[in-house]
Amino acid sequence: MTLEVIGISVLWLFLFGYIIVASIDFGAGFFSAYSYWANKQHILHRIIQRYLSPVWEVTNVFLVFFFVGIVGFFPKTAYYYGSVLLVPASISIVLLAIRGSYYAFHTYGGTERNWYLLVYGLTGLLIPASLSIVLTISEGGFVERRGEAVALDYGKLFASPLSWSIVLLSVTSVLYISAVFLTYYANEAGDERARELLRRYALLWSGPTMLSALLIIYQLRYHNPEHYANLWQVAWMLAVSFLFFVATVYWLWKKQRFGSAFIALLFQYAFAFYAYGISHYPYLLYPHLTIYDGFTNETMAMALIVAFIAGFLLLIPSLYLLMRLFLFNKAYVKGKWEGGKG
Amino acid sequence: MMQTFLIMYAPLLIVALSVVAAFWAGLKDARVND
Numbered sequence: 001m002t003l004e005v006i007g008i009s010v011l012w013l014f015l016f017g018y019i020i021v022a023s024i025d026f027g028a029g030f031f032s033a034y035s036y037w038a039n040k041q042h043i044l045h046r047i048i049q050r051y052l053s054p055v056w057e058v059t060n061v062f063l064v065f066f067f068v069g070i071v072g073f074f075p076k077t078a079y080y081y082g083s084v085l086l087v088p089a090s091i092s093i094v095l096l097a098i099r100g101s102y103y104a105f106h107t108y109g110g111t112e113r114n115w116y117l118l119v120y121g122l123t124g125l126l127i128p129a130s131l132s133i134v135l136t137i138s139e140g141g142f143v144e145r146r147g148e149a150v151a152l153d154y155g156k157l158f159a160s161p162l163s164w165s166i167v168l169l170s171v172t173s174v175l176y177i178s179a180v181f182l183t184y185y186a187n188e189a190g191d192e193r194a195r196e197l198l199r200r201y202a203l204l205w206s207g208p209t210m211l212s213a214l215l216i217i218y219q220l221r222y223h224n225p226e227h228y229a230n231l232w233q234v235a236w237m238l239a240v241s242f243l244f245f246v247a248t249v250y251w252l253w254k255k256q257r258f259g260s261a262f263i264a265l266l267f268q269y270a271f272a273f274y275a276y277g278i279s280h281y282p283y284l285l286y287p288h289l290t291i292y293d294g295f296t297n298e299t300m301a302m303a304l305i306v307a308f309i310a311g312f313l314l315l316i317p318s319l320y321l322l323m324r325l326f327l328f329n330k331a332y333v334k335g336k337w338e339g340g341k342g
Numbered sequence: 343m344m345q346t347f348l349i350m351y352a353p354l355l356i357v358a359l360s361v362v363a364a365f366w367a368g369l370k371d372a373r374v375n376d
Contacts, residue, residue, distance in 0.1 A: 165354060172361060197371075204367055207360060215357045219353075222349070
């Protein structure tokens with residue numbers, strides 16, 4: 001295995017971690033606002049707040065690791081994606097700032113403003129939608145080289161059905177992943193009404209999620225036939241992913257094994273995400289950039305791999321402690337202990 | 343032109359409608375006791 005492949009594998013792992021943790025966070029925030037619109041805030045508010053309080057500061061660690069890593073391992077990505085993503089990434093950062101400000105003012109301030117809650121809820125959908133544009137751009141056809149400069153063709157991007165398909169998948173996935181996890185979490189907390197409502201949301205979003213995933217495969221056939229052909233080479237991974245999807249929906253439908261349902265969802269996304277990544281190989285940006293173009297020097301690569309594995313080994317026990325002390329602490333989940341007060 | 347629309351955009355519109363329907367159904371769901 002070459003250093004390039006090890007590097008991109010480590011980064012893909014961090015990106016997968018971010019997608020799962022951030023989806024739960026974004027979706028929980030959205031459901032918090034959505035339950036207000038649906039007049040069900042009294043059912044969901046408590047369980048969502050108990051989940052979000054200890055988690056919201058951790059989520060972006062994965063994203064920071066990914067960005068540092070991709071520029072460290074593949075410096076040329078900064079040249080291609082840096083200017084191209086100036087607007088979409090800036091929008092994401094502004095939305096992240098709005099989200100952070102809501103947490104800060106809501107947690108440390110005393111007042112609750114409904115319009116702020118709605119804006120916060122919407123950021124839970126708009127951030128993944130704006131970040132998902134990276135995946136669309138990586139499929140090629142949207143970036144033009146003009147001499148030394150690269151430019152993004154916004155007209156083509158907004159008119160592309162692939163682009164909107166990926167946006168739809170990002171939104172539906174966020175809601176589906178989040179609803180499945182929160183169903184399990186509400187079940188652990190013994191909150192039957194919240195569990196029942198979230199289970200309905202999870203089942204409701206399972207269909208649109210699968211439809212939008214299939215839609216992307218369909219659109220790839222026309223937009224990027226090379227990637228589409230490569231995807232068929234790993235079709236078995238997509239089939240396994242679908243089986244895990246069926247298992248999740250089955251357990252949710254039967255109102256049993258909510259923990260197993262969430263683990264099946266993790267495997268579903270892992271298989272689909274890695275199938276996508278493997279079939280994308282070796283391109284970082286079709287057809288301009290592969291992982292072998294302008295890879296960093298060997299010393300830097302080794303240092304980065306060691307640093308990333310060490311970082312991962314630090315992050316995993318931290319997450320484990322967070323889960324033991326807060327998320328899955330029976331007393332905390334049930335609202336009998338606030339944490340840190342003995 | 344029409345054929346291009348049907349091939350490229352019609353499936354997208356169907357999935358987009360399913361997303362809108364899911365949002366709407368979640369808002370209208372009254373089966374959980376308040």
